Amino acid sequence: MNSDTPSSQVTFGADRLTIEQVVALAEARARPVLNPDPAFMARIQRGADFLDRLLAEEGVIYGVTTGYGDSVTRAVPPALVAELPLHLTRFHGCGLGDNLDVAAGRAVLATRLCSLAQGVSGVSPALLERLCWLLEQDLIPRIPQEGSVGASGDLTPLSYVAAVLVGERELYRDGQLASTADVYAELGVAPLRLRPKEGLALMNGTSVMTALACLAYARTDYLMQLATRITALVSVAMEGNAFHFDERLFAAKPHPGMQNIAAWLRSDLQSGELPRHSDRLQDRYSLRCAPHVIGVVADSLPWWRQLIENELNSANDNPLIDGDFEHVMHGGHFYGGHIAMAMDSMKAAVANLADLLDRQLAQLVDGKFNGGLPSNLSGASGERRMINHGFKAVQIGVSAWTAEALKLTMPASVFSRSTECHNQDKVSMGTIAARDTLRVLTLTEQVGAACLLAAVQGVELRLGLQQCALEELSEPLRDMVLAVREDHPALVEDRPLEQELRALIVRLQARHYDLYKETSHAE
Template identity: 65%
Template sequence: MTDATLEPIIFGENHLSIEDVLAVAERRAPARLQADEPFRRHIARGAQFLDTLLDREGVIYGVTTGYGDSCVVAVPLSQVEALPQHLFTFHGCGLGKLLDAEATRAVLAARLRSLTHGMSGVRIELLDRLQAFLEHDILPLIPEEGSVGASGDLTPLSYVAATLAGEREVMYQGQRRSAAEVHRELGWTPLTLRPKEALALMNGTAVMTGLACLAYARANYLLKLATRITALNVVALEGNPEHFDERLFAAKPHAGQNQVAAWIRQDLAIDAPAQPLHRLQDRYSIRCAPHVLGVLADSLGLLRQFIETELNSANDNPIIDAENERVLHGGHFYGGHIAFAMDSLKNLVGNVADLLDRQLALLVDTRYNHGLPSNLSGSPAATAMINHGFKAVQIGASAWTAEALKNTMPASVFSRSTECHNQDKVSMGTIAARDALRSLELTEQVAAATLIAANQGVWLRQREAAARPLPAPLADMRSQLGEDFPPLIEDRALEAELRLCLQRIRTRYWRLYD
């Protein structure tokens, strides 16, 4: 359950941030609907305006017409009430894995925010029920595959519409249950979706946007973790700290690149008395780490802008302008900005995987690790010949990196004409978002491997007679890592430790830079 003492996230007229969605998705803060009467009247006005149009038998896409290519098919008023159920019913064809709990909450949050604009023609009761789903943690079981990202996330969002109507299945209190059963248990009456309400729920970008919020947060933490890993590896490899000199980076003033260099300087305490240099120039995966990671750092602002603008938009079709009594037909369900953001993120994250994989390759190779034992094994001489340390871990990291790099192919350029060529140019935004999360998963695995190896490398270096004390940030990190990851002396299976490290990464366990 969420902590009731935490400040709630208000869904209404206010701007929501990625962090707001993350707080709801992780159950760290409750979701509340704006409660003042002017807001509730504003929402109600859209549904009331639609009712007046129906009384005048106005032609409204998806209300008095069929959907998509079938927009030329008139729906008589006697069938208008049945149309929403047909929409979520025939879209019940999703396949693939189910979205996990965090992703599902992020989807519900993104859809709720879009509908709070009051430009979708839905009742306030529908918003209340969506908020109640979040409050009680009733999570529609949403298959992740089946959306081309325009007309929005129709098929996955049909599972939200259907469960609000008491159909299909939800996860509730750790159990897979029928939505109808959960409604009965809570004393609720399932919603009978009114004209436009199923379309308003489904014809938008909530799945790709919710997933993009999660991906952004993971990438932001990964940036800082990769920077800390680099600093540890500078120590383990006896690197040249002058590569991160402030005057050097003033000559090429990309803000994010300079921030990464500053973090590394902070970790290495470069303002302390200079250490003797072991070499003039380190290999690129060390020397150019700020230049690689800086691209991600500098891109996060643009990605945030794209994601948060989409999150805080009315993105279904048609748009109901009740104030001016107009129905505006357009294409706001198109997820092009999210598709670009997530395709870009895949590229950025793939480069982080490649950087860390190259650092790990240096650590285990006696030709390049400047005196560390082969494969970072800590075994004594008597058993050195049968111990192989991080040899297999490096192979695994190489495999994960290769898959992350293969995954950088942009999804958005693979638009497919669908639905009798009505949807003849689509965004593929949801596939891009799913790809980005997979790339992050793989890169986090590389980061886990490289972090544990870097920890081992620093431990080995610190055993040397001439070793200098670690700077405070790295000493503190080593102390925390030591609680979970003891030195590798004799070979042991490292899967459990890698999985624990992944858990630490995904929960942002280590505080990294302020």
């Protein structure tokens, strides 16, 4: 997959997959394998064999011997049944917008493979093997982001997966776009010839929105921790009242995630008590209520996990094929409502993290509210203070990024559109909701990077005013300050911060900094 040997493997067709396994595959930290148990492949083959028998008996099967969607009433002549899947992949090749990045493309392959490995989609073992091979070889379809209404699933973006399987369009190889046909020719690999239902099975499902939801979940979890650590740093810089996070206080409001956030803050602030000169009994809400804001994320993560992982481990195409008891089941499992709801709520909760940090920074840079710190957290001294402006422009940027994040919290799921000749007359918009969430996450990570730099500077300035050493901070806060300072020196004389912010955002997205040991991840 890359130059590093993946440290683990993820088995498809055995146990339920987790969000963390999808993320590990997306980040090339794990390699995919199919369940080696012969009973698994035998079950897959039974579904394909049942479809073959139905076709031989001239049975009517949606999407196999009929047209698609509103064209269900159009009977396909037996001689043309074999060509129908290829036409499905081709007429959906109309995606627009930016392409998904390679990590997201890997996640899409993983989620589609997981769905088909449930054994009720009527596909052949060869299709599963080829999907697994693409993921293992890191040959990732180019997938445009735009064009899905979330039912009948992610038809248009998933057509780009199907197209690569049949040797068409483009894929990423070593991070570079290349013609699928050229890559196959170089590797001596023959394109797949899709069996009668396999085009529909590949495309008629929720795998793009679910893949993006897995990636969003991991980023949200880390941002929750980062917002907590920044809050602790800002509390020190602002001479905040650590008793706002008292265990007895939070025992009176029993939201477990919120209580956990308060416990993390107590751990960060408990040792090396600094002298406190503030005469404010109660801090402003952005500090005092931080566990309540961040705690919404903490308490929602288990719910989001349930929705995302149930969708991940579902068969979500149509019709489903029961090869064991020989039933064709027509339904609507391609509808992405659960992912849409998870993403619409997640993006609102994440945007609230941006808003919280934005308010904390606004206090921290303002000489009227920051308890005697230099205006805009400038580290300049003497007459040099007159021409240095510290984090003034950074705070404006944070305000802009926060506003954009908040603007994107309009729920996508309520914008259902009737489409496809009113056959798809109620759709989920799950993929749009997931894409919105990723954008909100990026904006909030930008806010987090800026606020982390400012909070570290604020802590150092406060320590200087109090004539205290860094060693008087708790170990987690001291380690955080030192870790940030490895790459980002104090802001004394004004300098452009764009490249430093960009580098820090990359580190945050890679979960570079160790934050809290007890996370919401399932082991």
